[in-house]
Amino acid sequence: MQQGTGIAQRLAGRVPPQIASLVQELGTAASARGLPIDPLIDKAIEGSAKGVAPERVASAVRLVAMQLDTAATALRDGGLVADTLAIAAGEFAITAGLSGSDIKALARTGANAVALTVGLRVAGTLAALGVPPAEDIGLVSVALRSGEPVSALLSLPANVQSAIAKGATPAQAAAGLARAAAAQAAHGPPPDRGGGHPHLPHPPTPPHP
Amino acid sequence: MSGHELHPLVKQLLDGDITLADLPAELRAEGEAALRLLAGVDRTDVSMPAVTWRVMAKLEGRRRRFLPWLLAPALAIAAALVIWLVPRTPAPASLVTVRFVLVAPDAKQVSLAGTFNQWDPQATPLVRAGAAGVWTATLTLPAGQHQYAFVVDGARWVPDPGAPAIDDGFGRRNSVLTL
Numbered sequence: 166m167q168q169g170t171g172i173a174q175r176l177a178g179r180v181p182p183q184i185a186s187l188v189q190e191l192g193t194a195a196s197a198r199g200l201p202i203d204p205l206i207d208k209a210i211e212g213s214a215k216g217v218a219p220e221r222v223a224s225a226v227r228l229v230a231m232q233l234d235t236a237a238t239a240l241r242d243g244g245l246v247a248d249t250l251a252i253a254a255g256e257f258a259i260t261a262g263l264s265g266s267d268i269k270a271l272a273r274t275g276a277n278a279v280a281l282t283v284g285l286r287v288a289g290t291l292a293a294l295g296v297p298p299a300e301d302i303g304l305v306s307v308a309l310r311s312g313e314p315v316s317a318l319l320s321l322p323a324n325v326q327s328a329i330a331k332g333a334t335p336a337q338a339a340a341g342l343a344r345a346a347a348a349q350a351a352h353g354p355p356p357d358r359g360g361g362h363p364h365l366p367h368p369p370t371p372p373h374p
Numbered sequence: 375m376s377g378h379e380l381h382p383l384v385k386q387l388l389d390g391d392i393t394l395a396d397l398p399a400e401l402r403a404e405g406e407a408a409l410r411l412l413a414g415v416d417r418t419d420v421s422m423p424a425v426t427w428r429v430m431a432k433l434e435g436r437r438r439r440f441l442p443w444l445l446a447p448a449l450a451i452a453a454a455l456v457i458w459l460v461p462r463t464p465a466p467a468s469l470v471t472v473r474f475v476l477v478a479p480d481a482k483q484v485s486l487a488g489t490f491n492q493w494d495p496q497a498t499p500l501v502r503a504g505a506a507g508v509w510t511a512t513l514t515l516p517a518g519q520h521q522y523a524f525v526v527d528g529a530r531w532v533p534d535p536g537a538p539a540i541d542d543g544f545g546r547r548n549s550v551l552t553l
Contacts, residue, residue, distance in 0.1 A: 179492070207489055208543065211521075214493035215531060217544045225543035257519055261540045261550075286519040290552045293538030322538065322552060 175206050180213040184222050191230045200233045201249035204256055232256045239265035240281075243272020251278050254285035261289035267302050276309040283315045284308070290322045291339060294329070300339035307343050311350045470553045471514045474524075474534075476500060479507030481526050488522025488548075490515050495525040521548040 172192045176185040188209045192202040208229045212222030236255025237247065245251060255268045271284055284305050291301045308318050321342065328338035476484050484500040490513065491497040500509035521540070524532040533539045534549035542548040 207493075211489075211493045211542065211548075212544055214487060214495065215542075215544060215546070221544055228543060254519065257540075260543075286552045289519070289540070290538050290550055293540045293550050319552065 172202060172206060176209060180209045180222070181219050184209050184213065184219055184226070187223050188226055191226060195230060195233060198234075198237070199247040199249070200230075200237055201253045204229050204233060204253050229256060229260075232259045235259060235265045236268055239268035240272050243269040244275075245272045245278060245281060248278040248282070251282045251285065254282045254289070258285045258289035258292065261292040263288060263292050263298055263301065267298050270302050271305060271309065274306050274309040280309060280315060280318070283318050287318050287321050291325060291335075294322060294325055295335035296325060296339045297336050300336045300343065304339045304343040304346070307346045307350070311346060468517050469514050470517055471512060472551065472553070473510060473512045474500065474522075476509040476524050476526075476532075477507055478509055478526060481507070481509065483527055484509040485525045485528075486511055486513075486522055487525050487531075489520050490522070495528065500524075515551075515553060517553045520551040520553070522551065523548055 172189045173185060176188060180188070188205050192205050195205065196202050205226055208226050209222060212225055217225075233252055233256045236259060237252045240251055240255055241247070258268060259265070267288070268285065271288060272281060274281075274284075276284060287308075288301050288305045291304065292298065296304075304321065305318070308321065324342055325335065325338045328341065329335060333341065474486055478484055484502075485495050486498040486500060487493045487495045498511055498513065500511045502509055521542075522534070523546075524534065526532055531546060533547040537549040537551065539547040539549050
């Protein structure tokens, strides 16, 4: 009941009454299952702010609820104990085009919850950049397994964008970075020459057409 | 309208990785123009009264990073040219200062709405800088994943074409910022 009151307070004056009721219902159920409620509230507020019809907002909120369930199941199957931040990051990754299987694969890297959460956000961002799931999960998995700092993970989208700007496709950019990172992990980091990122390699040179 | 992609070396120049003298002669004009554009950007912080800072209350430190920047590709969309600027070395579990820039000469007002301000199109106005139609806002955001869009003239929701974007569930696109 207290959870429902909190949801109602956050939605008060921001969404139509029927949307508030729906989010309260879905949010209370989600919370009882250990799922985060913020993505539900955010989606409802976003839809109303954009002037979207209540029926469409309701559909979008229901979809988020389903994706939270999918993400939680995938993380659990991958061996991660329930973590609301990781589940929300998984939901974002699904929205960006990844699947429950992809999330499970990242969870199976054995990364801790904090690193995995960042990894899921980065994987979702890479998907949004057009990187196909196989190359996306391949790259983020290598980075997670190598135990690189979170800052190195966060640099991956910029590195991929840089390679794309030089003419690589998103798939080529991600695959090249994954190969370079795997080689670096196998042979140890190169000596620091005072430039670029200290951990993950620079983007690969795109292939000639 | 035509799109425009900055040369990677010009991006490195804007990042501060190289100097103008390091650019090949044929790229110096482009480099100078990009530097002029960046120098003309208003660097005044924009207040965000509607932001819920409860996340920030949990954070230990506060870092502000203006440089180096990664200048995303500048792309033309409708009557607006949008440029996205983000710090290249974000600090996890911290706060990151991000500058959003929109070049929209015909716009009368531009604002930013996203997960960081409860999608309130009035909460974060961009400030017009000069006659070139450059609109800018500098925000300090918690590390994490944010979604946003520009709101032009209070009605048109414009995703940032220089940033990754995802389906918003309503038939539009949200830009994504992962810090």
